[in-house]
Amino acid sequence: MCGITGWASFHHDARTQAPVIEAMTATLAPRGPDAGGVWLGERAAIGHRRLAVIDVAGGVQPMTDRPDTPTVVLSYSGEVYNHHELRAELVGRGHVFRTRSDTEVVLRAYIEWGEAAADHLDGMFAFAVWDERAQRLLLVRDRLGVKPLFWAAVEGGLAFASEPKALFAHPEIRPRVDADGLREAYSLLFNTGPTVWSGVREVEPGGLLVLDRDGVRERRYWQLEAGAHEDDRDATVDRIGTLVSKAARSRLEADVPLCSLLSGGIDSTVLTALLADELRLREGPDARLRSYAVDYSDQAEQFTGDVLRTGHDTPYATEAGAFIGTDHSTVVLDPRALLDPEHRKAVVVARDSPIGVGDMDTSLYLLFGEIRRHSTVALSGEAADEVFGGYPWFHNPKALAADTFPWLLVTGDEAAMPLNPELGLRIGEFRDDTYRTALAAVPHLDGETPAEHRQREMQHLSLTRWLRQLLHRKDRLSMAQGLEVRVPYCDHRLVQYAFDAPWALKSFDGREKSLLRAAGTGLAPHSVLHRPKNHYPATHHPDYNRGLQGLARDALSLEQVRSLADETRIKPCLDTPPEHLEWGHRLRLERVVDLALWLDHHRPELAL
Numbered sequence: 001m002c003g004i005t006g007w008a009s010f011h012h013d014a015r016t017q018a019p020v021i022e023a024m025t026a027t028l029a030p031r032g033p034d035a036g037g038v039w040l041g042e043r044a045a046i047g048h049r050r051l052a053v054i055d056v057a058g059g060v061q062p063m064t065d066r067p068d069t070p071t072v073v074l075s076y077s078g079e080v081y082n083h084h085e086l087r088a089e090l091v092g093r094g095h096v097f098r099t100r101s102d103t104e105v106v107l108r109a110y111i112e113w114g115e116a117a118a119d120h121l122d123g124m125f126a127f128a129v130w131d132e133r134a135q136r137l138l139l140v141r142d143r144l145g146v147k148p149l150f151w152a153a154v155e156g157g158l159a160f161a162s163e164p165k166a167l168f169a170h171p172e173i174r175p176r177v178d179a180d181g182l183r184e185a186y187s188l189l190f191n192t193g194p195t196v197w198s199g200v201r202e203v204e205p206g207g208l209l210v211l212d213r214d215g216v217r218e219r220r221y222w223q224l225e226a227g228a229h230e231d232d233r234d235a236t237v238d239r240i241g242t243l244v245s246k247a248a249r250s251r252l253e254a255d256v257p258l259c260s261l262l263s264g265g266i267d268s269t270v271l272t273a274l275l276a277d278e279l280r281l282r283e284g285p286d287a288r289l290r291s292y293a294v295d296y297s298d299q300a301e302q303f304t305g306d307v308l309r310t311g312h313d314t315p316y317a318t319e320a321g322a323f324i325g326t327d328h329s330t331v332v333l334d335p336r337a338l339l340d341p342e343h344r345k346a347v348v349v350a351r352d353s354p355i356g357v358g359d360m361d362t363s364l365y366l367l368f369g370e371i372r373r374h375s376t377v378a379l380s381g382e383a384a385d386e387v388f389g390g391y392p393w394f395h396n397p398k399a400l401a402a403d404t405f406p407w408l409l410v411t412g413d414e415a416a417m418p419l420n421p422e423l424g425l426r427i428g429e430f431r432d433d434t435y436r437t438a439l440a441a442v443p444h445l446d447g448e449t450p451a452e453h454r455q456r457e458m459q460h461l462s463l464t465r466w467l468r469q470l471l472h473r474k475d476r477l478s479m480a481q482g483l484e485v486r487v488p489y490c491d492h493r494l495v496q497y498a499f500d501a502p503w504a505l506k507s508f509d510g511r512e513k514s515l516l517r518a519a520g521t522g523l524a525p526h527s528v529l530h531r532p533k534n535h536y537p538a539t540h541h542p543d544y545n546r547g548l549q550g551l552a553r554d555a556l557s558l559e560q561v562r563s564l565a566d567e568t569r570i571k572p573c574l575d576t577p578p579e580h581l582e583w584g585h586r587l588r589l590e591r592v593v594d595l596a597l598w599l600d601h602h603r604p605e606l607a608l
Helices: 018-026 083-092 102-120 179-186 233-250 266-283 314-324 335-339 341-351 359-372 384-388 397-401 427-440 450-479 492-500 514-519 542-556 559-564 567-575 583-602
Strands: 002-009 035-040 044-050 072-080 123-131 136-141 150-154 157-161 176-178 200-202 207-212 215-220 258-261 290-296 327-333 377-379 484-486 605-607
Touching: 002 018, 002 072, 002 123, 018 035, 018 044, 044 072, 044 123, 072 102, 083 102, 102 123, 102 136, 102 207, 136 157, 176 179, 179 427, 233 266, 233 492, 233 514, 258 266, 266 314, 266 377, 266 384, 266 514, 290 314, 290 359, 314 327, 327 359, 335 341, 335 359, 335 542, 341 359, 341 450, 341 583, 359 450, 384 450, 384 492, 384 514, 397 450, 427 450, 450 484, 450 492, 542 559, 542 567, 542 583, 559 583, 567 583
Parallel strands: 176 605, 258 290, 258 377, 290 327, 377 484
Antiparallel strands: 002 044, 002 157, 035 044, 072 123, 123 136, 136 207, 150 157, 150 200, 207 215
16 A cells, blocks of 8 residues: 655656655655655656555566666556456466566556556556556546545646645645535535545546546546346345455455454454454464454443444454454553544544544544554455445435435534535535435436335445545545555445345345345354444543533634634534533534644635
8 A cells, every 4th residue: 555646747847846746755655654756757757655565575666667768657556456367367468577566467457458457457546657658647546436546737737646735745736725625525425526625636436537638538447337136135145245255355465464453343343254264274273363443441431322323342342353263452542642632633634634523533543553563454344334234324214215415314414513604605505416416326227116216326325425435534544554454345346246236135134234244144243243233433531522622612712713613503512511512513523623723734725
């Protein structure tokens, strides 16, 4: 896992701008703490920061097709899990390899197939190829958007990067935010393409972009489709089990220490069990997979249920670790660590965005920091809820009937930081327009019942929008600590197969995630398999709430924060006794604090 950046321009000689590409690349050092390099040509500059995972000695980047007079230059981030099979195919087509890295497989795949190389790759990736022969830049992003890739126009071309902060090191790109950007950030709709930053866009998941002298061209090389499902229940369960197992096992390759995130839920437990089994097959019966969970001091005494959490995770995670036979650790955090200004600033800097989830972001960042002391790669259970129908909105009649994005019934105005009405952002209208656009993009099968039609919409919205912010969060906070996180449930074949399965199969036992529960039988304790859905834990300690209220008061003392926030709707959250502060109102305070940190660090030009 790495950081990539660079630009291509047909108006300027990039060979004279070494300090610019070096500055852009330096901003991504946390993503790639092991090495860095740049390449300069007449029309392009390419930078790379490396986190060495496979072929530590050989996978140096930017990578070229030949050392003296390169015609193809690659900067690549991610992992391609079928690189062994592709290497064999490419050798059969006459290619000669200098390394055993998956990076060189991507390079040779481009040389063989051009932009169609994306169709051959199985994994999580974002990469840029500069083709000297064709004078062409190619940007490619993986199918589910696990790895980020941003771009912005520059004179005569465009610049690209794994994170916006690298773009802002280019002299032509400034951190500017307009009304559209605030709507994107605070509407919580997770659009593909636009960002909070004016002029900065994302390459879409499953998308690619080509720049040449004719301009910019974008297209999707993969997207979800609606297909007929012919398998009965038993065959479907078997197929799900096979796909999950293959996805998990294929993601175990690494030349560095590897571990698993084990929360005590069904998603992470099934995944960890498969990984532990495969590790024992490869390394012997005594091999033990490391696993990690997070908890908060006094959580056992302070825990109270809320709209997202029904129980305390730690006992389930401990039981699951013992059942599977992992070397399990629980990282325990206290309010002081979560409130520490340096920790909170690091999180906001990593995100390049004012929007997060407060202590849950800070705790994840600190968890990753602790894991990084022992491991370089971790595997995580993101996407299982989207793939298998785990969220409450799949099962709640009110959510199914609502004419809006289903998560807004949970995270809507009660959780969002209210913006100053004088800004005139009309977020309600923006949400309505975006919702209609999102529904129009959902594929359907002829003859679907209204109920099946609606469930397909809910799943598509969850996979193409809600999942995006979870993947962003996981990528930014892990890479800020130099940790690679792999997400097997984002395997595109698993996602497509489950998307095709009718809702009656996904909920055949009357509960969420029926197919995963059935496929995971024997891999997890009964208590975990049948445990209700529980979201990532948050601290319930009154000291944290008290400290958060203090940070929010400090944030509101800043004129620029007051100009953006609606103080009249924030003040009740400040006046509530800390022990009675509800989750949604607390998240509102979290976003006030994050807004202040974001403004202070990025110093964006506000064009409102």
